[in-house]
Amino acid sequence: MQTRIDPMQTGSVLTGTIIKAIGGLYTVESPSGVFDFRARGIFRNRGQSPMVGDRVQVKNGVIDQLLPRKNNLIRPPLANLDQLLFVVSMYKPAPNLLLLDKFIAIAEYKQITPILVVTKADLEDPAPLVEIYQKAGIPVYVVEYAIPRTVDAVAACLRGKVSAFTGNSGAGKSTLLNAIDASLQLETGSISEKLGRGRHTTRHAQLYPVQGGGYVADTPGFSTFETNQYDIIRKEELAGCFREFAPYLGQCRFQDCCHTAERNCALRQAVEDGEIPRSRYESYCRMFEEAKGLKEWELKKN
Numbered sequence: 651m652q653t654r655i656d657p658m659q660t661g662s663v664l665t666g667t668i669i670k671a672i673g674g675l676y677t678v679e680s681p682s683g684v685f686d687f688r689a690r691g692i693f694r695n696r697g698q699s700p701m702v703g704d705r706v707q708v709k710n711g712v713i714d715q716l717l718p719r720k721n722n723l724i725r726p727p728l729a730n731l732d733q734l735l736f737v738v739s740m741y742k743p744a745p746n747l748l749l750l751d752k753f754i755a756i757a758e759y760k761q762i763t764p765i766l767v768v769t770k771a772d773l774e775d776p777a778p779l780v781e782i783y784q785k786a787g788i789p790v791y792v793v794e795y796a797i798p799r800t801v802d803a804v805a806a807c808l809r810g811k812v813s814a815f816t817g818n819s820g821a822g823k824s825t826l827l828n829a830i831d832a833s834l835q836l837e838t839g840s841i842s843e844k845l846g847r848g849r850h851t852t853r854h855a856q857l858y859p860v861q862g863g864g865y866v867a868d869t870p871g872f873s874t875f876e877t878n879q880y881d882i883i884r885k886e887e888l889a890g891c892f893r894e895f896a897p898y899l900g901q902c903r904f905q906d907c908c909h910t911a912e913r914n915c916a917l918r919q920a921v922e923d924g925e926i927p928r929s930r931y932e933s934y935c936r937m938f939e940e941a942k943g944l945k946e947w948e949l950k951k952n
């Protein structure tokens with residue numbers, strides 16, 4: 651624990667987390683309090699840019715050093731995420747498993763824990779979806795607003811972690827955050843108030859402290875996680891982004907097995923045996939085909 655210091659005082663050093671970034675002004679939460687700082691010009695020269703979620707060192711009232719990042723997303727711009735909660739509704743919109751598996755793979759690739767949150771379970775039986783993802787080893791929460799503990803369970807999984815929510819329009823993100831806000835008591839007011847306003851106008855992200863530790867990230871008016879050219883996974887690395895494939899990798903007849911059409915493929919056998927969910931395997935094959943078509947220059951940006 652740092653002792654309380656005046657961050658503007660000459661010679662002072664402070665370490666904290668950027669919780670907000672607007673127009674070159676960074677809000678840093680530290681053991682000494684919450685302060686706004688600018689960053690040294692050197693970052694711009696190096697093409698580095700401090701991001702929300704970054705751990706930084708502040709010297710003489712200026713952000714002087716970015717501490718190493720665990721991971722980062724480009725859109726929304728966020729560093730050091732621990733977990734991504736994918737909000738998927740059972741009905742209108744219906745689940746799109748290929749899209750979901752793409753996002754999950756990107757999270758795995760960036761070493762962000764994927765978590766599935768199923769909504770509108772009152773409108774359509776969630777059991778088949780839950781079975782697929784539980785079998786895949788991904789944490790699944792089914793939210794039913796008539797049963798408060800199902801909301802509390804989601805709130806509890808946020809404590810002590812840096813989390814972000816994402817999902818299709820209409821999947822129920824705002825509804826969920828509203829419900830969570832009460833059981834979680836997010837500081838600095840309600841996130842949900844910021845959701846749905848100024849949609850697609852701002853792209854900056856913000857971290858909201860969670861009582862008991864941790865943060866929830868939100869991008870005002872924009873909480874959809876986008877895939878873009880930065881989120882491309884090489885075909886050789888793709889199988890490693892499906893956690894339930896792990897026990898079978900290296901077990902195939904051919905060392906360089908792509909697991910798409912080869913004979914004596916341990917992974918394909920596991921699908922036949924019902925050990926790997928078929929829909930997950932199909933997503934892998936679709937993504938593998940897409941990754942095969944990538945040009946080297948598209949991968950360099952990663």
Ligand SMILES: Nc1nc2c(ncn2[C@@H]2O[C@H](COP(=O)(O)OP(=O)(O)OP(=O)(O)O)[C@@H](O)[C@H]2O)c(=O)[nH]1
Nearest residue numbers: 769770771772818819820821822823824825826846
């Ligand atoms: N029946 C039912 N309706 C729900 C549930 N969750 C959300 N809804 C409804 O679904 C609609 C969309 O929910 P929102 O929370 O606005 O969805 P969103 O993901 O925030 O959508 P965007 O703001 O477009 O990104 C609203 O009419 C909600 O009342 C649920 O669990 N059951």
Ligand SMILES: [Zn+2]
Nearest residue numbers: 902907909915
């Ligand atoms: Zn194989």
